[in-house]
Amino acid sequence: GAGVxxxxxxxxxxxxxxxxxxxxxxxxxxxxxWYRQRLGQGLEFLIYFQGNSAPDKSGLPSDRFxxxxxxESVSTLTIQRTQQEDSAVYLCASSSGDxxxxxxxxxxxxxxxxx
Amino acid sequence: xxxxxxxxxxxxxEGEDAVINCSSSKxxxxxxxxxxxxGEAPVFLMILLKGGEQKGHEKISASFNEKKQQxxxxxxxxxxxxxxxxFCGPEGSRWWVIGSNYKLTFGKGTLLTVNP
Numbered sequence: 001g002a003g004v005x006x007x008x009x010x011x012x013x014x015x016x017x018x019x020x021x022x023x024x025x026x027x028x029x030x031x032x033x034w035y036r037q038r039l040g041q042g043l044e045f046l047i048y049f050q051g052n053s054a055p056d057k058s059g060l061p062s063d064r065f066x067x068x069x070x071x072e073s074v075s076t077l078t079i080q081r082t083q084q085e086d087s088a089v090y091l092c093a094s095s096s097g098d099x100x101x102x103x104x105x106x107x108x109x110x111x112x113x114x115x
Numbered sequence: 116x117x118x119x120x121x122x123x124x125x126x127x128x129e130g131e132d133a134v135i136n137c138s139s140s141k142x143x144x145x146x147x148x149x150x151x152x153x154g155e156a157p158v159f160l161m162i163l164l165k166g167g168e169q170k171g172h173e174k175i176s177a178s179f180n181e182k183k184q185q186x187x188x189x190x191x192x193x194x195x196x197x198x199x200x201x202f203c204g205p206e207g208s209r210w211w212v213i214g215s216n217y218k219l220t221f222g223k224g225t226l227l228t229v230n231p
Contacts, residue, residue: 033219042223043157043202056218091156101170103147103159104204104219 002026004107006092012113013082021077021110025094032075033093033104034067043091049075082114116140118205120222127193127229135188135225137203146186147204147219148177150197157202161188193229200224 005024013019025032034046045059049069060066064082069075079086089111093104119138127133137146145164148171149157161171163179163186176189186205190197202221 035221043221045218045220048218059218093157101162103162103171104149104157105159106149106156108156 004092004094004105006090006107006110008110009108010111010113012115015084015114016081018078018080019082019112021079021090021092021112023075023077023092023094023107025073025075025092026105028072029094029096029105030072031095031102032069033095034075034077035091035093036061036088037091037109038088046077046090079112082112084114087112087114117220118203118222120201120203120225122225123223124226125228127227129195129229129231130192131229133190133193133227135190135201135203135227137186137188137205137222139184139205141184141205141207143179143181143184143186143205143207145206146177146179147206148175148186148188149202149204149221150199151202151224152199160201190227193227195229195231198227198229200226 007022011019030051032049036044036046047067048056064080067077089109091106091109093106095104096102121136125133145162147162148160150160151157160175161177163169163177178187202224204219204221
């Protein structure tokens with residue numbers, strides 16, 4: 001079946017502009033995660049959606065970052081007034097509700113470059 | 116709190132063994148392990164549960180030390196394809212509450228290089 005789909009795969013933007021990154025999770029997956037990965041670094045948690053519960057936004061680095069999810073489907077990560085330090089690969093992952101046997105399925109990411 | 120992985124990097128020759136450790140500051144119920152090859156998305160390897168149950172890769176095993184709040188990943192008879200960065204994601208004991216806002220936080224990763 002289809003995996004997690006992210007778009008665009010690459011995005012180059014000028015400093016100060018807003019960007020929207022999209023994630024289409026695997027159908028039926030109730031949990032959705034956004035992570036940021038800077039060059040050569042680990043996976044930095046940003047935000048977590050679980051079903052209809054309030055999202056866990058504790059990883060968002062500043063108020064320039066926001067994310068939404070429509071029900072249990074598409075999610076959008078928005079970065080306002082982008083800065084050069086926002087340059088990174090943004091990874092989305094989804095999983096089913098039972099975390100004992102439910103691995104995260106990652107998308108291929110969006111590589112964001114802020115010039 | 117972010118889990119701590121060790122070593123940060125390891126270089127092997129094909130056929131050698133390696134152990135990657137993951138330590139958590141919180142009580143463990145399960146640990147996720149993922150591998151990421153350069154330029155690719157992380158890929159699931161294993162979920163290790165309290166009590167020793169495992170779900171995942173056929174040729175990779177792991178242990179779970181509840182007392183030490185630590186998990187170890189064992190890579191035996193390494194192959195070239197094992198090269199990559201390995202990430203662990205420990206989970207605490209509230210995971211089963213469906214709807215709980217319990218995120219999965221990963222360690223900084225262990226870079227494994229397997230040479231011919």
